[in-house]
Amino acid sequence: MSGLIRFKLSFMMFLEFFIWGSWFVTLGTYLGKNLNATGAEIANIFGTQSWGAIIAPFIVGLIADRYFNAERILGILHLVGAGLMYLMYSAGTAGEFFPYVLGYMILFMPTLALVNSISFRQLNDPEKEFSGIRIWGTIGWILAGLAISFVFAWDSGESIEAGALRNTFLMASIVSAVLGVYSFILPSTPPTKSAGDNSSVSDILGLEALQLLKDKNFLIFFISSILICIPLAFYYQYANPFLNDIGMQNPTAKMTIGQISEVLFLLALPIFFKRFGFKNTILIAMLAWALRYVMFAYGDAGQFSFMLLIGIALHGICYDFFFVAGQIYTDAKAGLKYKSAAQGLISLATYGVGMMIGFWAAGLIADHYTSIKETNIAQFWQQVWVIPAGIAVAVMAFFFLFFKSEKVES
Incomplete structure (x- = not known):
């Protein structure tokens, strides 16, 4: 090139x-x-x-x-x-x-x-x-x-x-x-298929990869992928408003710590993957999700501002150790025939279904606690953040109990 x-x-x-x-x-x-x-x-x-x-x-x-x-x-x-x-x-x-x-x-x-x-x-x-x-x-x-x-x-x-x-x-x-x-x-970059290609809608959406759900381990991973995107949606929807409401200076710039962390942990992923295996790597990601929201729930813009910065920095583990590791796992399980279809199916399930549920839940919860927000902004956000922390713990428990450890070639 x-x-x-x-x-x-x-x-x-x-x-x-x-x-x-x-x-x-x-x-x-x-x-x-x-x-x-x-x-x-x-x-x-x-x-x-x-x-x-x-x-x-x-x-x-x-x-x-x-x-x-x-x-x-x-x-x-x-x-x-x-x-x-x-x-x-x-x-x-x-x-x-x-x-x-x-x-x-x-x-x-x-x-x-x-x-x-x-x-x-x-x-x-x-x-x-x-x-x-x-x-x-x-x-x-x-x-x-x-x-x-x-x-x-x-x-x-x-x-x-x-x-x-x-x-x-x-x-x-x-x-x-x-x-x-x-x-x-x-x-x-010209088209890869002819205009007369008669691929079905299921081919385009990757639905043929649904056959992979017959594998119990992949089914557990698939369900967990949808569920963990529910707490993820809380971060995208409310992290910046939260940091602004509690008085953190330059919140948007400080949120870029999450992207810097993402680059660093992407480099560390192969080491974790090889040493601890796929299941433990995913569990570490889910634990990081729960810890992030606990940090948000009990941190503040004053003496406990370090908790907020740690919560933001955990984004690298949350994203890389789940989504990138999950892409590697999906690629290995799909085999040559379903590689592209399986990745498309996981994206549809996570960014489509999972996060849509998460955005809806986050909005519902924020509206539920609106009366608290009017009198105690810190308590309002604490109530909002403990819920995705609890969801992440529940998903982690589900994955720990039902996913059987298996060797995955990265």
Whole structure:
């Protein structure tokens, strides 16, 4: 692979995740503080990510794989997305905001698969080369958070009250337009299938991999994957509003500690995987999930602020030791025939079904404790965070009891 192609792919990844990180992290804070959204409204808006994840395979499988070059579809999706993001920037109420974000997420979620597809088609040795490309996406997400806190100071208390977080959507719109135009100079990535390919809907969605659920261990892992995404949704939906409410300075920048941790623990994963095995690696991830929320429940922005920072840093273990380890396990269990289908099925179950349930539950719980929030903000958040901690412990117990240890080749 030439240096020019490596640069093009790396910059594509950087822009892709800069866009996502520039508005999604602070979305919950913006909705609550500036649009006065209820917990249910916030849940519905975050749930658009799940709808996007469910619909994405149809866009990629029915259009990108058959009719048009992937880089051209990527460009069109981001150009249209830039317009929708501007409408989100202009929206004045949660009700007005919802259809724009729904349309945007339906278009954005397929781009996550498209940037991977474009990259893999250009790599000679994807197993060795892809991580060097993908890491620029994480760098993009981190720099977006640092820019919000340290360059623009949009997430400071006074700025939030003045509606400065609205500018995150404008920034995302501009960068989305840049990526949309830039996509047309990316390496050519033509369709992999003919327009007349008669693959069924079950093929496109990876439903043929359902046969793997006949394996008891994989079934337990599959159920656990859905269930653990319920507490994960609490973090995405409420971590930033929580840190703002309790008075942490530069919360968006500090949340990038989670992405830095993700890079570090990704390097440590093979060591843990080899030494402790798949089951114990997953259990460590689930324990980290529970500990994260305990840290959030009992930490504060004063003398116990270290607990909040530890909770954020645990994101690397939570994500890498579960999702990446789970991808390795799924790949090993699926075999050659079902590799792609199985990964698609797990993504549909987690980012689609699991997180949709989690967003709904988080909104329901936040609304339930609204009366406490009006009188004691610290107690409100403590009540919110102990629930996903308990869910994570329950899922960990379920996985520990019913999943039988087995050797998995990474």
